[in-house]
Amino acid sequence: MTEEQSQISELSFEQALRELESVVRRLESGEVPLDESIDLYERGEHLRKACQSRLDAAQARIEKIVAGPDGKPAGTEPFDPGSVA
Template identity: 85%
Template sequence: MEQTAPDISQLSFEDALRALEDVVRRLEGGEVPLDESIDLYERGEKLRKHCQARLDAAQARIEKIVAGPDGKPSGTAPFDGG
């Protein structure tokens, strides 16, 4: 699988998620040789961790926005994704 795959740390959340979906699709297809399956699984795990880190960072930013001026939560606000 050593194609010129982009550096995971440089991927946007959306690009990393698409790459992870592609890895899952290929693994579920069952047509990948064992060694390549292992490489795909390892890349998939790195992509999953990258996506989770991006989600955690986004959540932290949202929580900071909803905090009151004293730093205490001032309530909840819906996240519209836009």
């Protein structure tokens, strides 16, 4: 893991997302020199991966309660975002 990736892993999800949004704005402005654009793009990709990893971990932790035949909670099962109305 590079030093940059280590620093990114220490950011909260919200901090990483704000920084990613800042990187995107700078790249979209078109006012960044080519070499800096490449560096920004690479940082943005590391930030995106960190954010996605945290979202995936959060989703895996979400479970729904399953009711048994008597209507009482019988256990849990993994969250299925496709079943949310």
